Amino acid sequence: MEGVGCPKEGQKAKKRRALAILEALKAAYPGAKTELKHNSPFQLLVATVLSAQATDKSVNEATPALFARFPDAKALAEARPEEVEPYIRRIGLYRTKARNLVALAKRLVEAHGGEVPRDKRALMALPGVGWKTATVVLGAAFGVPGIAVDTHVARLAQRLCLSEAKSPEKIGADLERLFPKEDWVFAHHALVLHGRYVCTARKPRCPACPLAPHCPSRREG
């Protein structure tokens, strides 16, 4: 599938193909945005941290009760990790995430007035927040342009032969070179949705894929 290597293609043709893919994504996923439930940048940050190696569905089943008990950074900062664990146990990686979230909330209160900083380095300095989570929160909460690369975006970039890089940061840089800046945040969300529902890891639904005409890895069935 994606391991067979991409056909040789000039940069110009590749960029044209990327723009065709972008148009198809706009048609298929108009107004694509995060599916994580949240009512504030803080809640989006928490939900995004929880979403690491977990499904959005499982996160959305846990966060309503979690946010009812700990609605903001101040409330979460005063909790102990063991108090948080029961709310997120079913998500997986729950001990690490509970510990990170409490430490994260403390740092928000102590260093950022309880608010989510709009700065990538400040976000990445928070426990449990790496490049991907920081890029997602900046884009979804504050409209800062950027293409975060998660498992879905990485897989699709490879299958679509839009990047042959391996690290998320390099894949993101490749995609940002191919798409107009004003479409970066949309492209991220649309690629995630497409990866989740159509171009799945195990059994991609190529016959139903609107990107198939532009995809070197497409298969019949």
Added chain:
DNA sequence: ATCCCGAGGG
């Protein structure tokens, strides 16, 4: 490279 980790799909 390895660990963290539960739940759902195939």
Added chain:
DNA sequence: CCCTCTGGAT
């Protein structure tokens, strides 16, 4: 059973 899920820290 094995693989995957909007990764991050060590």
